[in-house]
Amino acid sequence: GPKVLQIPSHQIIDMGQMVTLNCDPVSNHLYFYWYKQILGQQMEFLVNFYNGKVMEKSKLFKDQFSVERPDGSYFTLKIQPTALEDSAVYFCASSRERGSSQNTLYFGAGTRLSVL
Amino acid sequence: GEQVEQRPPHLSVREGDSAVITCTYTDPNSYYFFWYKQEPGASLQLLMKVFSSTEINEGQGFTVLLNKKDKRLSLNLTAAHPGDSAAYFCAVSEWDNAGAKLTFGGGTRLTVRP
Numbered sequence: 347g348p349k350v351l352q353i354p355s356h357q358i359i360d361m362g363q364m365v366t367l368n369c370d371p372v373s374n375h376l377y378f379y380w381y382k383q384i385l386g387q388q389m390e391f392l393v394n395f396y397n398g399k400v401m402e403k404s405k406l407f408k409d410q411f412s413v414e415r416p417d418g419s420y421f422t423l424k425i426q427p428t429a430l431e432d433s434a435v436y437f438c439a440s441s442r443e444r445g446s447s448q449n450t451l452y453f454g455a456g457t458r459l460s461v462l
Numbered sequence: 463g464e465q466v467e468q469r470p471p472h473l474s475v476r477e478g479d480s481a482v483i484t485c486t487y488t489d490p491n492s493y494y495f496f497w498y499k500q501e502p503g504a505s506l507q508l509l510m511k512v513f514s515s516t517e518i519n520e521g522q523g524f525t526v527l528l529n530k531k532d533k534r535l536s537l538n539l540t541a542a543h544p545g546d547s548a549a550y551f552c553a554v555s556e557w558d559n560a561g562a563k564l565t566f567g568g569g570t571r572l573t574v575r576p
Contacts, residue, residue: 350505381566388466389551389566402563437506451564453498453506 348372352438352454353420360462364426367457369438371421378421379439379451380413382406389437395421425459433461464489466554468567476575481539483570485552488533495528495535496553496564506551509537542574 351370359365371378377396383389393403395413410429415421421440425432435456443449465488475481493514498506510526512519512535519526523546525538535554539546549571553564 355503381564388568391563391565394563450508450511452508455503455505 348375348452350438350440350452350454352436352457354457355455356458356460358460358462359428361430362427364424365428365459367423367425367436367438367459368420369422369440369454371438371440372442372452375440375442375452377401377441377443378413378415379441380423381437381439381453382434383437383456384434392423392436428459428461430461433459435459464492464554464556464565466552466565466567468552468570470570471568472571472573474573474575475542477543478541481542481546481572481574482536483550483552483572484534484536485554485567486532486534487554487565489554489556490533491556492533492554494555495526496555497526497535497537498551498553500549500551502548509550539572542572544574544576547572547574 353368379394380392381389382392391404393407393413394401410425412424435458437456438454439451441449441451466485468485473481495512497509499509500506510521512526512528517528527536535552549569551569552567555564
């Protein structure tokens with residue numbers, strides 16, 4: 347089936363540094379998402395993105411976070427600067443449509459971010 | 463906002479037994495319901511997407527029940543086998559989001575013993 351790839355699977359960085367998480371979405375998909383899962387807690391919606399713009403974001407999507415997908419390449423989540431509480435697994439997802447009964451989100455395997 | 467509670471967090475059953483995982487949600491406007499399976503190191507795999515209008519949904523080796531009155535969604539694995547061992551997540555979204563913004567349960571780690 348359709349696959350969403352996330353690179354790397356694990357990233358370790360020092361607090362205050364910048365980190366970019368990469369997502370290679372399903373090729374014909376137009377909508378992109380990031381979810382965050384802190385260890386032992388529920389996966390929570392961060393942001394969705396379409397046509398070069400953030401469509402919706404949650405309160406977890408702090409000012410230090412940004413997303414982009416330049417020229418149809420990776421869909422990225424950048425955190426600058428990182429904080430200890432950013433340690434979590436970040437899941438990328440993509441879908442072909444939004445707001446229709448046919449919409450299905452396909453998820454990647456996640457990137458585990460450890461901020462030291 | 464929507465809250466989804468999933469029980470149990472851990473479940474261990476013998477091969478051939480049934481396994482039931484339940485989620486309760488709070489938002490009466492919830493319209494789309496999902497079950498995902500995640501094996502270690504792998505992506506979330508969509509097991510089933512359920513619409514608000516359908517109460518009983520049959521999959522391959524499992525049944526999903528939706529009780530709108532009680533705001534409860536359940537996944538019943540009939541005759542579980544070791545290949546079913548994984549983490550399972552329910553998720554809910556409203557009609558106007560059509561699955562674009564999901565609220566997840568906390569997950570259930572299922573172990574099926576031979």
